Amino acid sequence: CASQSPAPESPREKGDWADQKPRLEALDSWRLAGKLGLRTPNDAQSANLDWTQRAGRYRMLISGPFGAGRSVLEGGPDGVVLTTGEGRYAADTPEQLMEQQLGWSLPISALDNWVRGLPSPIVEYQLTRDALNFPQRLRQAGWVIDYRDWTQADDLWLPRRMVMSFADWRATLVVNEWQPGAAEPGDG
Amino acid sequence: DSQAASRLAQLLKPINNYEANFEQFILDGSGNRLQRTEGKMWLSRPGRFRWEVNAPYRQIVVSDGEKVYLYDPDLEQVSIQPLDTRVTRTPALLLSGSADALTENYRVSRAQQGTAETFTLVPKTSDTLFESLKLTFDGETFDALQMTDSTGQQTKISFDEVTLNPSLEESRFTFEIPDGVDVIRQG
Numbered sequence: 033c034a035s036q037s038p039a040p041e042s043p044r045e046k047g048d049w050a051d052q053k054p055r056l057e058a059l060d061s062w063r064l065a066g067k068l069g070l071r072t073p074n075d076a077q078s079a080n081l082d083w084t085q086r087a088g089r090y091r092m093l094i095s096g097p098f099g100a101g102r103s104v105l106e107g108g109p110d111g112v113v114l115t116t117g118e119g120r121y122a123a124d125t126p127e128q129l130m131e132q133q134l135g136w137s138l139p140i141s142a143l144d145n146w147v148r149g150l151p152s153p154i155v156e157y158q159l160t161r162d163a164l165n166f167p168q169r170l171r172q173a174g175w176v177i178d179y180r181d182w183t184q185a186d187d188l189w190l191p192r193r194m195v196m197s198f199a200d201w202r203a204t205l206v207v208n209e210w211q212p213g214a215a216e217p218g219d220g
Numbered sequence: 221d222s223q224a225a226s227r228l229a230q231l232l233k234p235i236n237n238y239e240a241n242f243e244q245f246i247l248d249g250s251g252n253r254l255q256r257t258e259g260k261m262w263l264s265r266p267g268r269f270r271w272e273v274n275a276p277y278r279q280i281v282v283s284d285g286e287k288v289y290l291y292d293p294d295l296e297q298v299s300i301q302p303l304d305t306r307v308t309r310t311p312a313l314l315l316s317g318s319a320d321a322l323t324e325n326y327r328v329s330r331a332q333q334g335t336a337e338t339f340t341l342v343p344k345t346s347d348t349l350f351e352s353l354k355l356t357f358d359g360e361t362f363d364a365l366q367m368t369d370s371t372g373q374q375t376k377i378s379f380d381e382v383t384l385n386p387s388l389e390e391s392r393f394t395f396e397i398p399d400g401v402d403v404i405r406q407g
Contacts (some may be wrong), residue, residue, distance in 0.1 A: 065255070065276045069295035076404045078295050080277075082246075082255040093254040097271060097281045097290060099246045099367070099375035100349060104254065115248070117349060117369040193294075206294040208277035 044182060044189055049166045052188055056148050059188070061086045063214045064147070066207040068094065070136055073200050077136075081205070085144060092140075103134060112140075138196070138203060139175060146170065146177050147205070149191050174198055185210035224330035225323040228339045231357050232322070238263040238362070239386050240379035242271075249372030261379075267303060267313060268393040282395040283310075289395035298397055299404040314355065314365070326353070335359045350375075 063084050070077045079101075082093040088109050095102035103116045105126055112126045114133050123129035130137035142152035149167045151157040157172035162179075166189070170177040176197045183192035190210045196203045239262045246255040259273040266285065273279040280291040283303050288310075291298040304310050306325070314322065322328075326341035341353040349369065356364035361384070365377045397403060 067277060067292060067294045069292070069297055076297065076299070076402065078290070078292050078297055078299065080255065080257075080279075091254070093246060095246060095255065097273070097279060098377075099244070099255070099373075102246060102373060102375075104248060104373070115371050115373065117371065117373070120371060204295055206277075208294065 042184075044164050044166060046164050048164070048189055049161075055188060056150060056190075059148060059212055060088075061213055063211040064207050065209040066205060068138075069204040069206075071202040071204075072136075083147075090140075090144065094134075105130065105140070107140065139173060142173060142175075146172075146194070146196070147191060147207070149179060149182075149189075183207070183210060186212050188212055221327060221329060222323075224339060225328040227330060227337070228328055228355070229320065229323060231337070231360060231362070235263070235362065235384065236265050237385045237388050238382070239388070240382040243378050243380075245374075245376045247374045247376065262388055262392050264388055264393060267305060269313075270392055280395070282393060284393050284395070289397075291395065291398075291401075295402075296400065297402040297404060298395070299406055301406040314353070 064081075066081050066083075068079045068081045070079075079094045079096060082095075084091045090105075090107050092105045093102060094105070101117070103114055106113050106115070107126050111122060111124055112129055114121045114123075114126075114129045116133060121129060121133050123132065126140035127137045130140070139146075142155075145152045151159065151170055151172050155173050157170055159167055159171075160169045162168040166182065167179050169179075178195045178197075179191050179193075180195060181191070181193035182189045184190075190212065191205075191207065192210075193204070193206050196205065240260070241258070242261050243258045244256070245253055248254055256276075257273050258275050259271065261272070262270045267283060268285045269281075269283050271281040278293050280289075280293075282289045282291075286303055287300055288303050289298055289300050303313075305313065322341070325345065326343055329340045331338045331340070336356055336358045338354055338356045341355070342351070343353075350367040351370045352368050354364075354366040355362065356366075361382055363379050363382065365379075367375045
């Protein structure tokens with residue numbers, strides 16, 4: 033798709049969240065391009081994230097500049113495979129696989145909900161809202177997710193910046209380009 | 221092999237400074253496009269380069285010949301690490317490194333199609349980021365780079381609006397750390 037310059041966004045309004053929630057919950061395919069920053073007490077890393085989601089299947093490219101150190105995480109109901117520059121590795125859960133191969137992991141199984149501003153449906157959670165009734169802080173499975181900024185794509189408000197913390201570990205996800213509904217490479 | 225290597229050295233020698241727009245694709249083993257970025261780059265022998273990604277996000281990589289600064293405005297983070305002068309570890313050095321450093325580290329072969337000459341480089345050492353590397357010159361102008369790793373994943377970079385040996389100021393290859401940014405020193 034030609035990269036259209038982002039239309040001037042009308043500001044978020046109260047009630048927007050309630051109106052779009054059904055569509056957001058039904059959204060099961062997208063592409064997004066963004067940044068992932070990881071911070072632990074003695075280490076910090078940053079990477080580019082290119083995520084394609086198509087119903088229950090996902091493919092995440094984690095890469096540095098020039099595509100250096102890239103790893104591709106592909107998963108679905110039948111398991112997950114991580115392809116790095118050195119080889120291909122499989123495991124039952126993405127968390128286990130990333131921990132083994134990358135030395136860090138993200139709660140991938142919950143991330144496809146969190147990245148839409150929704151809690152994962154299987155575990156209980158606490159949610160506080162901002163003045164416009166949008167999610168502000170979500171506590172779930174030991175994680176605290178702060179939604180710091182929102183962006184509009186195909187008249188859906190989606191998180192643009194979210195900070196996920198667990199104990200002394202912090203991951204910042206910034207989504208620079210959201211393409212809800214686009215699932216084929218080169219879509220949107 | 222050595223004839224191809226000397227031809228490559230001959231094509232690289234006139235490049236002291238180099239400026240171009242780039243478009244970079246990352247493809248998986250079966251050719252699916254995983255990522256597309258574009259921006260502008262500047263190079264200056266030996267070992268200095270500036271790589272500015274403009275879309276779909278902003279990112280700046282600057283090498284002053286000793287250190288490499290990776291600045292990410294979205295994450296408000298700059299990581300600084302020593303320049304790994306091994307060409308096999310820092311692809312951008314391919315152009316700004318010396319011609320014989322290239323031929324020392326790679327077996328070089330050459331293919332010609334019309335005005336396009338493509339050099340395939342296979343690293344002689346094993347600790348490299350990629351399994352093979354292709355540099356394409358069209359009418360003696362460097363215009364494409366392709367890196368393939370052991371699982372078939374590829375980084376393809378094409379260059380256009382190329383300026384050979386523009387005069388570039390020092391500031392192009394220095395990086396002023398913006399205040400309030402997280403500085404991470406590595407290595």
